[in-house]
Amino acid sequence: MELLNSIKQAYFKIGIHTAPPGTLLYRLNQMVKAGSYLAQSGRRTQPVAEHALYDQDGLRSIHNHDFMSDPAFVRAYQRGVQAASDYHWHWRVHVGLWAARLAARLPGDFVECGTNRGFLSSAIMKDLDWDKAGRRFYLLDTFSGLAERYVSVEEKKGGVLERNRRELESGFYTTSVEEVRTNFAEWKNVCIIVGAIPETLEQIDTQCIAFLHIDMNCSPPEVAAIRHLWDRLTPGAPVLLDDYAGFGYEWQKIEMDAFATERELSILSLPTGQGLLIKPP
Numbered sequence: 001m002e003l004l005n006s007i008k009q010a011y012f013k014i015g016i017h018t019a020p021p022g023t024l025l026y027r028l029n030q031m032v033k034a035g036s037y038l039a040q041s042g043r044r045t046q047p048v049a050e051h052a053l054y055d056q057d058g059l060r061s062i063h064n065h066d067f068m069s070d071p072a073f074v075r076a077y078q079r080g081v082q083a084a085s086d087y088h089w090h091w092r093v094h095v096g097l098w099a100a101r102l103a104a105r106l107p108g109d110f111v112e113c114g115t116n117r118g119f120l121s122s123a124i125m126k127d128l129d130w131d132k133a134g135r136r137f138y139l140l141d142t143f144s145g146l147a148e149r150y151v152s153v154e155e156k157k158g159g160v161l162e163r164n165r166r167e168l169e170s171g172f173y174t175t176s177v178e179e180v181r182t183n184f185a186e187w188k189n190v191c192i193i194v195g196a197i198p199e200t201l202e203q204i205d206t207q208c209i210a211f212l213h214i215d216m217n218c219s220p221p222e223v224a225a226i227r228h229l230w231d232r233l234t235p236g237a238p239v240l241l242d243d244y245a246g247f248g249y250e251w252q253k254i255e256m257d258a259f260a261t262e263r264e265l266s267i268l269s270l271p272t273g274q275g276l277l278i279k280p281p
Helices: 001-012 024-039 070-083 090-103 119-127 153-157 159-171 177-184 219-232 249-263
Strands: 055-056 060-063 109-113 137-141 192-193 209-214 238-241 275-278
Touching: 024 275, 055 209, 060 275, 070 090, 070 119, 090 209, 090 238, 109 119, 109 219, 109 275, 119 137, 119 177, 153 159, 177 192, 209 219, 249 275
Parallel strands: 109 137, 109 209, 137 192, 209 238
Antiparallel strands: 055 060, 238 275
16 A cells, blocks of 8 residues: 555656556556455455465466366476476466467467577477477577667666666576577477577578467567568467566557557457467468
8 A cells, every 4th residue: 555655646746646547556556446345344255275376477366277287287387497497487388388289280380489598488399299299499589688779769768678687687588598409409390590580580481380479578579570470370370479468568568459450350368468369260
């Protein structure tokens, strides 16, 4: 409540008395209203056993998440952890594996724009037994954080460059492509492409794509990637947008929504912070 009141006071000082939708104050107000609603007599939720509560990666849910104990999921998730670290991304990876299994039924190669250390792509390759898949996986990244020249003005104002520096300093972003190559060395048909998007997109030489994962943490290269690759996507192919609904990544959502609207499509917003788009027939 103290944080909420402080933000309200800041708004009032500049003459804004109603928080615009999408702003931090608006979201905090909605959270407070929801908490008050549940706290009212007769509206409390039933007690939930600790093991039945999913509470990580910005998602808190009492809904079924027994996929976490599925042996195939556990093997795939642990391979992702081996590639990077345990970021407690279980539901996010569950979505990624679902999309990849769907794509495995379609003709075409796999593409990931924004691989970093390779958490999700490693999990996918483990899950699909990649050497038997008979297709290629293109992995694109600078492998050194964001290419600052491709960060939009709006995102710079929003602190994206500062976040990029923090992620580099903390080691979350890799700075060693050789470590990434070592991680993926166990599989065949892996094409690691080093450099900034859109400059490297021409190196994707497949004409048929069944799966596209985009995770570059800023909007211009993400939009450039989907525009460049859209016509090569197999009908029914999933496009998974890692940051689409994430807090602090609003410009990625704005720009991807504009792309989808141009094609009379809409993107499914997921509580994991991801977005999902299916290439129509």
